[in-house]
Amino acid sequence: xxxxxxxxxxxxxxxxxxxxxxxxxxxxxxxxxxxxxxxxxxxxxxxxxxxxxxxxxxxxxxxxxxxxxxxxxxxxxxxxxxxxxxxxxxxxxxxxxxxxxxxxxxxxxxxxxxxxxxxxxxxxxxxxxxxxxxxxxxxxxxxxxxxxxxxxxxxxxxxxxxxxxxxxxxxxxxxxxx
Amino acid sequence: xxxxxxxxxxxxxxxxxxxxxxxxxxxxxxxxxxxxxxxxxxxxxxxxxxxxxxxxxxxxxxxxxxxxxxxxxxxxxxxxxxxxxxxxxxxxxxxxxxxxxxxxxxxxxxxxxxxxxxxxxxxxxxxxxxxxxxxxxxxxxxxxxxxxxxxxxxxxxxxxxxxxxxxxxxxxxxxxxxxxxxxxxxxxxxxxxxxxxxxxxxxxxxxxxxxxxxxxxxxxxxxxxxxxxxxxxxxxxxxxxxxxxxxxxxxxxxxxxxxxxxxxxxxxxxxxxxxxxxxxxxxxxxxxxxxxxxxxxxxxxxxxxxxxxxxxxxxxxxxxxxxxxxxxxxxxxxxxxxxxxxxxxxxxxxxxxxxxxxxxxxxxxxxxxxxxxxxxxxxxxxxxxxxxxxxxxxxxxxxxxxxxxxxxxxxxxxxxxxxxxxxxxxxxxxxxxxxxxxxxxxxxxxxxxxxxxxxxxx
Numbered sequence: 362x363x364x365x366x367x368x369x370x371x372x373x374x375x376x377x378x379x380x381x382x383x384x385x386x387x388x389x390x391x392x393x394x395x396x397x398x399x400x401x402x403x404x405x406x407x408x409x410x411x412x413x414x415x416x417x418x419x420x421x422x423x424x425x426x427x428x429x430x431x432x433x434x435x436x437x438x439x440x441x442x443x444x445x446x447x448x449x450x451x452x453x454x455x456x457x458x459x460x461x462x463x464x465x466x467x468x469x470x471x472x473x474x475x476x477x478x479x480x481x482x483x484x485x486x487x488x489x490x491x492x493x494x495x496x497x498x499x500x501x502x503x504x505x506x507x508x509x510x511x512x513x514x515x516x517x518x519x520x521x522x523x524x525x526x527x528x529x530x531x532x533x534x535x536x537x538x539x
Numbered sequence: 540x541x542x543x544x545x546x547x548x549x550x551x552x553x554x555x556x557x558x559x560x561x562x563x564x565x566x567x568x569x570x571x572x573x574x575x576x577x578x579x580x581x582x583x584x585x586x587x588x589x590x591x592x593x594x595x596x597x598x599x600x601x602x603x604x605x606x607x608x609x610x611x612x613x614x615x616x617x618x619x620x621x622x623x624x625x626x627x628x629x630x631x632x633x634x635x636x637x638x639x640x641x642x643x644x645x646x647x648x649x650x651x652x653x654x655x656x657x658x659x660x661x662x663x664x665x666x667x668x669x670x671x672x673x674x675x676x677x678x679x680x681x682x683x684x685x686x687x688x689x690x691x692x693x694x695x696x697x698x699x700x701x702x703x704x705x706x707x708x709x710x711x712x713x714x715x716x717x718x719x720x721x722x723x724x725x726x727x728x729x730x731x732x733x734x735x736x737x738x739x740x741x742x743x744x745x746x747x748x749x750x751x752x753x754x755x756x757x758x759x760x761x762x763x764x765x766x767x768x769x770x771x772x773x774x775x776x777x778x779x780x781x782x783x784x785x786x787x788x789x790x791x792x793x794x795x796x797x798x799x800x801x802x803x804x805x806x807x808x809x810x811x812x813x814x815x816x817x818x819x820x821x822x823x824x825x826x827x828x829x830x831x832x833x834x835x836x837x838x839x840x841x842x843x844x845x846x847x848x849x850x851x852x853x854x855x856x857x858x859x860x861x862x863x864x865x866x867x868x869x870x871x872x873x874x875x876x877x878x879x880x881x882x883x884x885x886x887x888x889x890x891x892x893x894x895x896x897x898x899x900x901x902x903x904x905x906x907x908x909x910x911x912x913x914x915x916x917x918x919x920x921x922x923x924x925x926x927x928x929x930x931x932x933x934x935x936x937x938x939x940x941x942x943x944x945x946x947x948x949x950x951x952x953x954x955x956x957x958x959x960x961x962x963x964x965x966x967x968x969x970x971x972x973x974x975x976x977x978x979x980x981x982x983x984x985x986x987x988x989x990x991x992x993x994x995x996x997x
Binding site for chain 1: 696
């Protein structure tokens with residue numbers, strides 16, 4: 362099989378410690394296009410492959426700002442422009458009374474941005490992904506830890522990469538077809 | 540069924556997860572409830588009863604829509620009856636879920652992990668029941684859309700944004716949406732587990748669609764964790780704001796007994812109090828029926844008991860303060876309100892409230908009560924009864940006798956009031972048990988992090 366025909370090489374580990382060690386080793390060897398697959402969030406694994414920065418917070422901030430501005434503008438427009446009613450002599454633009462709804466709208470915008478922003482940045486929903494072709498991959502959502510070095514990486518070579526992964530004594534190494 | 544609860548020796552706290560649990564056993568035990576073909580007989584019985592009560596709710600609401608709110612006991616001056624009492628009670632119950640998921644997460648209370656999922660579900664279902672009441676108390680819910688929300692209409696009328704009632708609409712709907720998102724984001728990795736453990740193709744496809752292609756990638760987990768923490772941070776002020784806004788529905792008015800500034804913290808404490816009581820009322824039967832004593836241990840029950848005790852003390856302080864402020868104001872209407880509570884026609888309810896919310900929960904000071912599931916269950920039932928009475932006392936007793944004796948009145952509920960109230964309990968139970976059957980009631984991926992093998996060794 363040529364290098365282009367496979368998605369990558371997948372190594373399966375039994376413990377998180379072994380996985381992180383292998384991921385660090387692969388990163389030190391210069392591999393960048395790789396990913397780990399774990400049954401629960403493993404901060405060390407993300408750090409090992411250099412993926413511990415993300416832009417979710419920025420998306421959430423934008424969501425909160427949009428919610429805040431949207432909520433307040435709506436209240437201002439309704440109360441002072443579209444339907445001005447004198448309530449107890451208060452000004453039409455009675456801003457202190459508008460704060461609770463502005464706050465709720467900011468939270469709403471931020472929460473929607475957090476969830477849908479996270480999904481969008483992750484490229485989900487994604488019905489098909491090559492890693493699911495790996496025969497034992499169902500255990501990635503159960504009790505096994507996987508490291509996949511992708512064939513797109515410039516340093517990838519079926520034999521050398523396999524040798525590197527083998528040096529970390531995984532349970533199994535499989536080729537992941539597209 | 541797992542082993543019965545064994546209390547550890549004095550001075551040792553029970554563990555937060557039973558001994559000998561591995562990634563595999565955690566996954567199998569929790570996913571097993573969902574993926575089995577065998578539906579337990581108690582589940583069928585509970586759902587049958589709950590569905591019957593739900594049917595009663597539909598009947599009562601159907602009749603209400605035909606006849607109007609005149610079938611209820613509300614009159615002038617008591618225009619807010621069961622509908623508002625039940626609304627506040629249910630929304631209060633809905634507070635513990637987000638408190639457990641968000642605030643306890645930020646405080647790194649890992650014991651929350653085994654109860655957060657179903658507490659979140661409880662929140663969503665409780666807020667659904669709460670939301671029903673403002674909708675049907677309009678009598679014409681098909682018109683309520685433009686009364687409650689700013690929806691453009693040919694009459695050119697808009698909601699009044701200076702009114703706490705409209706703040707309430709925004710607070711409750713935001714709370715529902717945020718709780719739903721929090722619950723949903725937590726379920727994605729667990730749906731992936733169910734997809735990968737499913738035995739039949741149909742089940743695999745259904746959970747596969749719900750999992751949206753989750754594969755546990757480190758890059759995904761990284762963004763996921765950020766989003767989850769941010770949601771927790773956002774939901775913390777949100778959960779405190781919701782019941783504060785609910786309390787402003789009362790506090791902004793000038794009615795004696797309502798017109799106080801300490802209503803927001805008082806209401807929030809009461810909400811968390813009743814919420815934890817409801818968590819225990821669900822957790823204790825759940826762990827017993829499904830043999831989940833290894834995952835929901837005595838430690839969880841004890842901690843919930845402690846939180847109930849703490850919030851119960853704040854509630855007790857608030858009752859005292861309510862009386863004190865009435866006296867301290869030396870306002871004759873406020874004084875009359877205090878007198879009405881102690882000696883008026885509804886004073887029985889007030890004394891029952893003190894018994895249920897202050898006196899009986901003092902038993903939680905004793906470790907023997909906190910460590911006995913059935914005693915805790917009984918205290919929780921008492922507390923939730925008391926919290927319902929609290930709202931009854933606040934809503935009815937203040938409206939019953941305001942400034943002019945000629946406009947005083949009495950309020951008694953009708954059978955339709957009762958049918959709707961009991962019906963929402965059935966609806967809530969129905970939703971909850973359907974949830975237990977179809978979705979993992981304990982967060983599987985978070986439970987894995989509690990296993991001793993989960994840590995990376997240096």
